[in-house]
Amino acid sequence: MNNRTKNSIYSLILIAIVATVWFYRDSQKPKTEKLPYIFISGEAQGTTFNITYSDSENRNFKNQVDSILKTFDLSLSTYLKNSEIVKFNQSDSFTFNSPYFYPVLEKSQEIYEASEGAFDPTVFPLIEAWGFGPEKVDFPDSSRIEEIKEYVGFDKINFNNQRVVKEKENVSLDFNAIAQGYSIDVVFDYMKAQGIENMMVELGGELRVKGKNEKGDLWSIGIDDPKAQAGQQSSRVAIIKLDDEAISTSGNYRKFFLYEGKKYGHSINPKTGYPIQRDIISATIVAPTCMEADAWFTAFMVTGLEKAKEILATQSHLKAFFIYEDEKGELQQFNTENLSENIIL
Template identity: 75%
Template sequence: MTNRTKNSIYSLILIALVAAVWFFRNNDKDEESQEAYFFIAGDAQGTTYNINYLDPKKRNLKNDIDSILHQFDLSLSTYVSNSEIAEFNENDSLTYKSEFFYPVLKKSEEIYKASEGAFDPTVYPLIEAWGFGPKTVDFPDSSKIEDIKQYVGFDLIEFDEKQVIKTKDKVSLDFNAIAQGYSIDVVYDYLTSKGIENMMIELGGELRVAGKNEKGDLWAIGIDDPKQEQNQSSKRVAIIKLENEAISTSGNYRKFFVHEGKKYGHSINPKTGYPIQRDIISATVVAPSCMEADAWSTAFMVTGLEKAKTILKKQKHLKAFFIYEDENGDLKQFSTENLSQNLITE
């Protein structure tokens, strides 16, 4: 999923030297222990994945994981021409072929409603119009955006456990703001089914963890400074410790284009049809599943700070850390109270 709306290129989550740290710490362990603890990596969804897991049975599960991620792409990737979602976008309906399509639709509907439309997978025509899809396009004029908006709205599709149907022609789906997180959950469930209790799964900068790391501590994830230059060494503004949780960060500062001197970020407001101009520039969400963390981090970029705070009072299972600009353009931080125990700011 190269250039996907949310991927590692512009994800703010940093897993600092995962492989190097792992090898360093295991140099002092006996040979049997080294064989039991695995670090595997690979390519998936146009980005990379890294997985750490402790397995007393000493199984290297890379081939199985690669197979799962490949099947996942065949279902939900808009960058795979023969995927299920590509088939739906080209036709009026889709009868599911995989087990992946319905769960992501169901969760999308839930978050669409809870976010009051800030999260909307039918935003795909707008993403394409603004040049953040697979194709290169010219800068859209206002009349084109207004025309496209009539095909955007989650209420323009109907679905059940077997199929999804468009109620209006040209409606298209894009799960790039939720599918990557969901793929991590799928891999997590697979490893859990194999009896793995201690793991860290990272794909494109999003993560889900269980148990403890190889040192016996909680998994600690660094949050990047959104104001640093791309060619600079990564600088952290915070560290979040996870307890059997998932984490995702969305931001606009690494994926954008400039037109006539104005910067346009990749996050599109489904209601206005335009790239968002909000106070939040980095939204990190910790949730029980990575699918939720992924979708909500995108939604909060659209809602802005005050609306996000209101939603978080209702969505008590979520934890959040925002970096935002105040009215003077100064960077400020906001975090939910339920995150404070596991949050270290720098």
């Protein structure tokens, strides 16, 4: 072997060694490259939606989300005259074609039973009577409320995965207290099916998250201070981090009306037929799905604090944060133990 050949071999060996060392050192470096985060927004269900997500393919899902939410409303919106739920309310029975009607019926029955009737989608006639629906009306008299209560109760319908039937005439459904959360789940599941690993899907103040935000942290949500005056910049009483969870939060501290000196919230008790203003003035529910968080928020605004605590003890998959008024009218806070590690403020 001549010197020229030897030198060539040594050069190749040296190059191989250098390349090996470079690749090894490169593999040990922290990966700083971040996937681009995309933001899309729009209007739906009388409010707005905002979605933030990362995608290596830089895809924009705005048109697909708009289409999903439009189809969803054609099934479950009481504000669209040709929706499936409106057709059911105007008939004795209904065979639904969309994939959305049955899941919300099934979950509604589950929460209706677990909440001992505090959550009840057949409350729709009472919502209309009190002017909280599409049509505005005057304060109803007690005899009218008693009449309506005769056809309020989720046990007054029967259903399977294709059809829902009224057991009593005039029963009507309203899924507004669960459907908005469910629509978030539907969009979330679509995005997840496209391979999206990091996202926040928000609609009307309710949201569901997966993975991390653009800073590489868990998504964090602020809870407004009920003492802040309307129109002022809201302060936060808590910030809650979410780990692949959904959250629904709101309250009656701004949603109420006065009649003859008495305060009424916009939460209707299906058992009494009247709007109520319980000790809970703000409820935040964290759950695996936004459909559950949405519905349970409504239920707990009806039950009040002590009953809510009893129910929560049987629902380990739920986390709750309540702001309530004590006997002296002072604001207090309560959260379930399983939420404590999520609270960062």
